[in-house]
Amino acid sequence: MTYTVALAQINPLCGDIAANVAIHRTCIEQALDAHADLIVFPELSLTGYALRDQTFAVMRRPGAAEFAPLIECSRNVAICAGFVEEGEDGIPYNSAFFADGGALVHVHRKMYPPTHGMFEELRFFGRGRNLSVFDTRFGRTGIVICRDLFHMFEVSTMAALGVQLLLAPSAMPARGFQGDELSIEHTVQLAVGSASTLLGMYVAYVNRVGFDDGLGFYGGSMLSDPDLGVIASAPRFETAQVLGTVDRTHVARHAYQFPIHREEDLTIVRHALDERRTQ
């Protein structure tokens, strides 16, 4: 009932798929050496983040030949990696694929590409319209990409749909350097902690490091256990690969001892929204 997750806190090169595939393969080899069952990479791990007009040049179908070696590696370890997806509609999406057993299992399209202040994602990406909830050998699994994680309504819905393992690849820029931790770190910890402690999921949050122009990504990847809180964490600013163990019995035990999910009555939410709509 246990399995090992590797959090690959890498520094992808902006716009260089071949170099990034090589980085992924090195991390996957390390994960295999460590007998990991699943490896999770950050948001846009295969392309870099601040792509702007490079988006068009690096968008690929999930089955692109460049990704084939990674899909092949998934015979030995399940892989969640980020890329620019060329949708069947021709639209580029900020996506993450999940591959296992040598096959592509699922692709999640980021639902909330932020477009304000330093962020300009909707200028270049389309918007995903679907929650990603799918069954894997790790139990019911969900994917949220970076900003998606802050949309608690969606994350709560995923919990209501039975997600036990939430994969949260991220490219979160550092800001707020007062205090012992970054202010954005605190926000992320709140989101991860809420999903894991209140909603009863394991959360694998994987943030990248390095700089794309002036944006510096802070790392701080972590695996959060519904019972124990953060059980594995990567350092700030440095590339790292850390391992954490998921014990699936914790999900059931937590759900029994702290039965938020059992209490949940979504008809209350539905009723409130219906009322609002008719006002």
Place this chain on the structure above:
Amino acid sequence: MTSVVPVLNDSMVAEYLERFIAEELRSSGFTEASIAVSGGLDSAVVLKLACDALGAAHVHPVFLPYKASSEESRRDARAIVSLCGLPWTELDITAMADAYVALEPGIDRLRTGNLLARLRMAVIFDQSKKERSLVIGTSNKSELLVGYSTWYGDMACAMMPIGDLYKTQVRSLATFLGIPRQIVEKPPSADLWTGQTDEGEIGVTYDTLDQVLFLLIDQRLSPEEVAQQGFEVGLVQTVERKIVGSQFKRVLPPIAKVSQRTVATDFLYPRDWHA
């Protein structure tokens, strides 16, 4: 009154900025950095950060005095260069500056100041070519926002590590980095004439300026709201005018759009572009 400008975790800021310098240099294909040192706080901090990030052997400071530069500036520049374990390089720009000044007898102090800043830029960029290095800029957030800097002069560089730190935050970082007290505590000055100080030129102390800037920019308060926090209305309006009036320095010059794809308008690539 306690300042409203946040006190930063200087240890974390230093680590972050050192990583920024190292990575920006590497991603541009360089290993070396050139820095014009003035004897002032900003260039001392940037020099120390660069040395900690790259190793002293990869950092090339140059002191670029004019005949009006004070002996104190030379002494302090020498102090920080020596603290970093670097060799001393001094290139006097007096002859090249005065060759032009002789052609313009009516030149005033402001024009002379801009001329000197642009000559220093020309020299440090040439030095950077010689050293196969990138020029690291030393502008801070306070001066970038009020435009107390010369366009294509001291603003010209390949990266600005402390460009998002207010002057008072740079001062705190300097103390953390062990910059000599004489540099941290002396009144900031462009050193263009005897007795010149930034605060005298801008008309307000950095302590007050940074608070007004923080409230206007970071907190997005209106000038009226800033004044309600206890700052003099006229001062807040002056600061706002300086910010708006210097916007041209912070952007690329506008390009008249003619084609389907125009540089900076819809030809959009990151600086760290790896094709």
